[in-house]
Amino acid sequence: xxTLDRSRAPEVGTPPxxxxxxxxxxxxxxxxxxxxxERSALPLVSLELxxxxxxxxxxxxxxxxxxxxxxxxxxxxxxxxxxxxxxAVDVLGATLTSSAGYDASHVRLSILRQKLxxxxxxxxxxxxxxxxxxxxxxxxxxERLDQVLQRSAEPAAVAEDAFARVLYGGDHPYGxxxxxxxxxxxxxxxxxxxxxxxxxxxxxQATLVVVGDIARAELDPLLASAFDGWSGLGVDPAPLSAxxxxxxxxxxxxDRAGATQSEVRLGHVAVSRGTPDFYPLALMNTILGGSFxxxxxxxxxxxxxxxxxxxxxxxxxxxxxxxxxxAAVATPVTAPAVADFVSEITRLRDExxxxxxxxxxxxxxxxRLPQRFESVDDVxxxxxxxxxxxxxxxxxxxxxxxxxxxxxxxxxxxxxxxLPVEHMAIVVxxxxxxxxxxxxxxxxGPVVVLEPPAPAAEPLPPVREEQ
Amino acid sequence: xxxxxxPFRRHRLDNGMRVVLSHDATAPVVAVNLWxxxxxxxxxxxHTGFAHLFEHMMFQxxxxxxxxxxxxxxxxxGGALNATTWYDRTNYFETVPSHQLELALWLESDxxxxxxxxxxxxxxxxxxxxxxxxKRQRYDNQPYGDWDERIHRLVYPESHPYHHTVIGSMEDLxxxxxxxxxxxxxxxxxxxxxxxxxxGDFDPERTIDLVEAYFGExxxxxxxxxxxxxxxxxxxxxxxxxxxVVGEVPLPRVIVAMRIPPYSxxxxxxxxxTQAVLGTGRAxxxxxxxxxxxxxxxxxxxxxxxxxxxAGMLLSWITGYPGSRPEDLEVALTGExxxxxxxxxxxxxxxxxxTETDLVRSLEHAGERADLMSMFELYFDDPGRLNTEIDRLRxxxxxxxxxxxxxxxxxxxxxxxTYVPEQEP
Numbered sequence: 001x002x003t004l005d006r007s008r009a010p011e012v013g014t015p016p017x018x019x020x021x022x023x024x025x026x027x028x029x030x031x032x033x034x035x036x037x038e039r040s041a042l043p044l045v046s047l048e049l050x051x052x053x054x055x056x057x058x059x060x061x062x063x064x065x066x067x068x069x070x071x072x073x074x075x076x077x078x079x080x081x082x083x084x085x086x087x088a089v090d091v092l093g094a095t096l097t098s099s100a101g102y103d104a105s106h107v108r109l110s111i112l113r114q115k116l117x118x119x120x121x122x123x124x125x126x127x128x129x130x131x132x133x134x135x136x137x138x139x140x141x142x143e144r145l146d147q148v149l150q151r152s153a154e155p156a157a158v159a160e161d162a163f164a165r166v167l168y169g170g171d172h173p174y175g176x177x178x179x180x181x182x183x184x185x186x187x188x189x190x191x192x193x194x195x196x197x198x199x200x201x202x203x204x205q206a207t208l209v210v211v212g213d214i215a216r217a218e219l220d221p222l223l224a225s226a227f228d229g230w231s232g233l234g235v236d237p238a239p240l241s242a243x244x245x246x247x248x249x250x251x252x253x254x255d256r257a258g259a260t261q262s263e264v265r266l267g268h269v270a271v272s273r274g275t276p277d278f279y280p281l282a283l284m285n286t287i288l289g290g291s292f293x294x295x296x297x298x299x300x301x302x303x304x305x306x307x308x309x310x311x312x313x314x315x316x317x318x319x320x321x322x323x324x325x326x327a328a329v330a331t332p333v334t335a336p337a338v339a340d341f342v343s344e345i346t347r348l349r350d351e352x353x354x355x356x357x358x359x360x361x362x363x364x365x366x367x368r369l370p371q372r373f374e375s376v377d378d379v380x381x382x383x384x385x386x387x388x389x390x391x392x393x394x395x396x397x398x399x400x401x402x403x404x405x406x407x408x409x410x411x412x413x414x415x416x417x418x419l420p421v422e423h424m425a426i427v428v429x430x431x432x433x434x435x436x437x438x439x440x441x442x443x444x445g446p447v448v449v450l451e452p453p454a455p456a457a458e459p460l461p462p463v464r465e466e467q
Numbered sequence: 468x469x470x471x472x473x474p475f476r477r478h479r480l481d482n483g484m485r486v487v488l489s490h491d492a493t494a495p496v497v498a499v500n501l502w503x504x505x506x507x508x509x510x511x512x513x514h515t516g517f518a519h520l521f522e523h524m525m526f527q528x529x530x531x532x533x534x535x536x537x538x539x540x541x542x543x544x545g546g547a548l549n550a551t552t553w554y555d556r557t558n559y560f561e562t563v564p565s566h567q568l569e570l571a572l573w574l575e576s577d578x579x580x581x582x583x584x585x586x587x588x589x590x591x592x593x594x595x596x597x598x599x600x601x602k603r604q605r606y607d608n609q610p611y612g613d614w615d616e617r618i619h620r621l622v623y624p625e626s627h628p629y630h631h632t633v634i635g636s637m638e639d640l641x642x643x644x645x646x647x648x649x650x651x652x653x654x655x656x657x658x659x660x661x662x663x664x665x666x667g668d669f670d671p672e673r674t675i676d677l678v679e680a681y682f683g684e685x686x687x688x689x690x691x692x693x694x695x696x697x698x699x700x701x702x703x704x705x706x707x708x709x710x711x712v713v714g715e716v717p718l719p720r721v722i723v724a725m726r727i728p729p730y731s732x733x734x735x736x737x738x739x740x741t742q743a744v745l746g747t748g749r750a751x752x753x754x755x756x757x758x759x760x761x762x763x764x765x766x767x768x769x770x771x772x773x774x775x776x777x778a779g780m781l782l783s784w785i786t787g788y789p790g791s792r793p794e795d796l797e798v799a800l801t802g803e804x805x806x807x808x809x810x811x812x813x814x815x816x817x818x819x820x821x822t823e824t825d826l827v828r829s830l831e832h833a834g835e836r837a838d839l840m841s842m843f844e845l846y847f848d849d850p851g852r853l854n855t856e857i858d859r860l861r862x863x864x865x866x867x868x869x870x871x872x873x874x875x876x877x878x879x880x881x882x883x884x885t886y887v888p889e890q891e892p
Contacts, residue, residue, distance in 0.1 A: 092820075304596075
């Protein structure tokens with residue numbers, strides 16, 4: 001140790017190899033697909049019941065229905081009240097959550113192995129026998145309408161919603177937030193929720209992802225008893241219509257008078273998870289905005305000090321999802337920040353990536369894989385994504401090699417195909433009186449002023465039902 | 468023995484740096500975690516926000532590590548890293564593939580020992596801008612974003628180090644100089660004020676040698692100065708004190724904050740359990756009664772701040788519906804505080820169970836284990852408290868919760884902050 005050389009990073013050995021177990025993948029008699037990753041480090045089990053089709057499985061006019069249904073699923077069953085369910089979960093030391101994304105709905109249980117039987121009984125009860133009581137439905141609707149109101153006051157949420165709408169328009173499910181809109185939430189009925197539940201929460205649409213300290217021989221009898229009597233195919237989600245063709249680049253401004261920062265978003269409708277360019281895009285985006293040392297963050301934060309953080313993401317879904325770059329930037333530097341976004345995206349598209357930067361991105365993706373599988377809940381998130389996006393379950397076994405195979409040419413080709421900077425939409429939520437003219441002066445495209453989300457027209461009467 | 472039995476071993480360098488090693492080879496990763504005993508409570512008047520700005524400067528390079536290199540090397544190694552600043556401490560952490568342990572030790576030791584030669588005005592100006600943007604993004608440009616600042620002003624007197632929040636003021640950030648950076652570094656970023664924890668997959672003997680080699684030659688530093696201001700506090704605020712904001716918020720909200728025993732007190736566990744009875748989960752009192760039964764609130768939040776100096780803080784807020792009257796929200800919320808006098812045994816049992824679940828679940832990550840061991844070593848000289856923490860929770864009785872509520876959550880100990888949406892003209 002007396003030869004310590006502080007002048008350069010220490011030489012280290014080779015990375016630990018990451019091995020992946022065989023994942024069991026089979027069906028129960030009632031058609032439920034089971035995906036089991038056994039892992040015995042701790043006496044914990046996590047399960048996710050995933051149902052095909054989330055917000056993409058209902059018309060855009062019903063925006064919010066998938067998430068509304070998920071929210072209502074534990075509000076009472078034919079045998080237990082909502083409060084009994086919540087109490088039971090807490091006393092078991094479990095967590096039970098439900099949610100919906102665009103491509104799937106999810107009910108997730110995390111529990112100690114020795115409590116699995118009781119936990120499964122609760123999960124099966126809410127999935128199989130929810131009653132969606134009118135009184136709870138009215139309350140949940142009110143809560144969700146108020147969430148819409150709250151989103152309208154949060155600049156980042158306003159930017160996200162405007163960005164989705166500009167990209168996908170009003171007729172595509174990806175064009176609205178998962179929460180829905182004031183209009184769509186007011187129009188939803190109990191019948192809509194019941195119908196959505198019937199179509200989606202059925203064995204024929206379900207995959208049960210199980211991770212933790214349990215073997216198939218123990219698991220199967222528990223599942224058979226918990227889900228006894230559950231049957232049906234449900235309805236396969238229809239394929240999504242294509243997103244609108246890309247428009248000419250424009251800057252969309254949502255006014256937020258007095259804002260000290262502008263929320264900026266840039267992007268376009270990009271690729272689905274099934275894209276053959278998955279790996280080149282993963283590397284390209286790591287370089288552009290997917291890591292702290294990415295070009296966007298280096299330029300906008302560490303060089304210019306315009307923002308607390310800038311980044312980008314390809315949000316890949318079953319159908320083509322958005323590419324989105326963004327940051328919250330100080331009001332006076334809004335226009336120069338937008339110019340930097342455009343120039344960094346253009347530079348990545350038009351100039352080859354230097355070898356050292358590519359190596360760094362490869363290592364970033366490949367070497368952090370073990371961390372992405374550290375806990376039971378980490379593993380279940382990874383598997384859940386694979387199932388939702390219809391990706392083979394051995395995906396991660398080939399991940400490191402595939403990342404290593406991507407060369408600069410492949411990254412350049414992918415950038416050329418998937419960064420159409422001349423057609424990107426630019427959304428800015430900020431003080432219009434201060435940002436509009438400088439944005440116009442950039443000459444990047446026409447400036448279109450969007451209406452800010454409307455606040456509630458009038459306070460709704462409090463919801464009160466007899467208990 | 469308790470239900471947790473996470474192994475650990477302690478070591479102390481000659482320069483006073485405390486080291487905790489906790490081996491667990493479940494995943495091929497290792498977490499390196501450093502806690503420095505300095506936070507916003509150490510800031511003198513005119514320097515609010517400086518401890519946090521300083522934390523940003525710690526990523527701007529050191530004698531052997533150029534600007535941006537720290538993040539770059541860790542990301543290149545497949546690691547994750549960050550740092551946070553809190554009232555009582557500042558922590559720095561990275562989780563890396565296990566073979567990269569030495570990289571993390573090299574980076575952390577270089578900035579502990581040799582940060583100042585790399586500082587310059589341009590870096591300070593840049594990070595000042597970044598931090599001001601952090602303040603705008605997280606506080607100034609958010610509805611209700613100033614609640615933290617306003618509540619601290621109400622709960623802690625002006626002379627107390629918790630009177631101001633971690634993010635500080637724009638004016639004080641503007642006033643920060645390179646001399647301040649140097650003085651702060653020399654005073655607080657010394658081995659005797661630091662705890663290093665290594666958790667995960669590593670060779671313990673070799674790691675001790677590496678830690679000795681990388682950190683052993685850093686000079687110990689002087690004893691810390693006393694905390695600024697008056698640290699003594701009465702147990703309760705002494706009154707119901709108020710603040711009201713009429714502004715750009717979508718919904719009315721009432722926040723009630725109360726002084727509670729400091730984190731170092733045995734009674735803090737009682738406060739924690741009481742907090743969970745009140746507001747953790749959908750079977751909690753506030754959710755059950757105010758959201759579900761009476762339907763006066765659309766959401767509830769409760770939190771117990773684990774603070775060391777004088778008093779911690781228990782905080783609860785409820786958000787109303789459009790048109791809800793803040794007076795009604797306040798009555799509903801304070802009514803539930805008073806009703807805790809009839810807390811039942813099953814409620815306490817449930818509260819302990821959910822608190823326990825959250826703790827145990829977090830321990831799967833090496834980074835979390837390391838962070839908690841650093842905290843327990845720095846605060847209480849006892850990393851093993853991680854293993855006994857659940858026993859402390861389980862020992863809390865319904866009687867303790869009831870008498871805690873009666874003694875500590877009454878009208879003589881309330882800071883009430885109300886947000887009211889501005890009426891459209």
